[in-house]
Amino acid sequence: MNSKYKILEQDRIDKIIKRISFQIHEKNINNSKIVLIGVLKNGFTLSNLIEKELKKISKSEIQCFSIKINKKKPLNSIELNCDLTELKNKSIVLIDDVLNSGKTLMYCVKYLLDVPLSNFNTAVLIDRNHKIFPIKIDFKGLSLSTTIKENVTVVFEKNNSYAFID
Numbered sequence: 001m002n003s004k005y006k007i008l009e010q011d012r013i014d015k016i017i018k019r020i021s022f023q024i025h026e027k028n029i030n031n032s033k034i035v036l037i038g039v040l041k042n043g044f045t046l047s048n049l050i051e052k053e054l055k056k057i058s059k060s061e062i063q064c065f066s067i068k069i070n071k072k073k074p075l076n077s078i079e080l081n082c083d084l085t086e087l088k089n090k091s092i093v094l095i096d097d098v099l100n101s102g103k104t105l106m107y108c109v110k111y112l113l114d115v116p117l118s119n120f121n122t123a124v125l126i127d128r129n130h131k132i133f134p135i136k137i138d139f140k141g142l143s144l145s146t147t148i149k150e151n152v153t154v155v156f157e158k159n160n161s162y163a164f165i166d
Contacts (some may be wrong), residue, residue, distance in 0.1 A: 007152070008029045008142065008163040013125070016141030017046070020123055021053035021107040023094055023139045027121060031091040033061045037080070037112070039104060039110035043096035045156045046125055050052075050095065067094075067108055074107035084115055091119035098163075099124045099140075109135065126152055126163060 008016075028034045028146065034054065044066040051064045066133030068079040094108055105122060112120070123139035128146050146165060154163045 003146060003166045004166045006162055006164045007144065008126075008154075008161075011158060013141075013161045013163070016125060018053055020139045020141060021050050021057065024050065024121070024123065026057045027138070028058075028060060028091045028119065030065050031060055031119065033063065033090055034058070035060065035087060035090045036064045037067050037092060037108075038064065039094070039096040039108060040066050040154060042098075042154050043067075046097055046123075046154075047093075047095040049156075050093075067111070069104055069107060071104055072113050073102060078108065078111045080088050080111070084112075087104050087112065087117065088115045089118050091121075092117050093123055093139075095120045095123045097125045099127045099135070099137060099154050100130055100152075102131040102135035105135045106133040125154060128152055161166070 003081050036051055038044030038049040047064050051062050054062050065080060066084045070076045092112060094105060096105060121138040124137055125141045127137050127140045127143045129143060130148060152165055155161060
């Protein structure tokens with residue numbers, strides 16, 4: 001039997017995005033530039049939503065980039081849609097939709113730390129509490145204890161975003 005349980009709906013996701021945006025703003029209040037880097041695909045979608053909220057509340061220049069990683073073979077290739085040197089001495093927030101084991105974010109962090117940064121934080125919509133890798137999440141929307149067999153999926157649709165467990 002395959003059952004789906006909705007855990008987040010549009011209104012709650014909107015509130016989480018606003019809260020995370022305020023937390024990012026507060027953490028970077030003295031930085032003139034903030035760079036959001038979203039893990040493709042949903043992490044990048046989330047980073048764009050956070051960027052919109054940040055632009056409403058912050059005087060800092062906000063840039064948003066994507067990072068692409070092969071989640072099955074993370075050492076094969078990582079692609080960032082900007083030159084890595086553009087990040088030098090910037091405040092970075094790495095964003096993904098769901099944190100499972102921490103593997104994806106850990107390999108992205110490793111890649112991004114090839115340049116000196118002024119500040120580095122991580123943000124996720126949902127933290128599943130199954131970390132295998134020692135990654136710290138600075139800004140999270142929902143902490144969720146699930147079984148390893150359960151799958152958490154986030155769907156971003158215009159005016160109808162939601163997350164569910166199956």
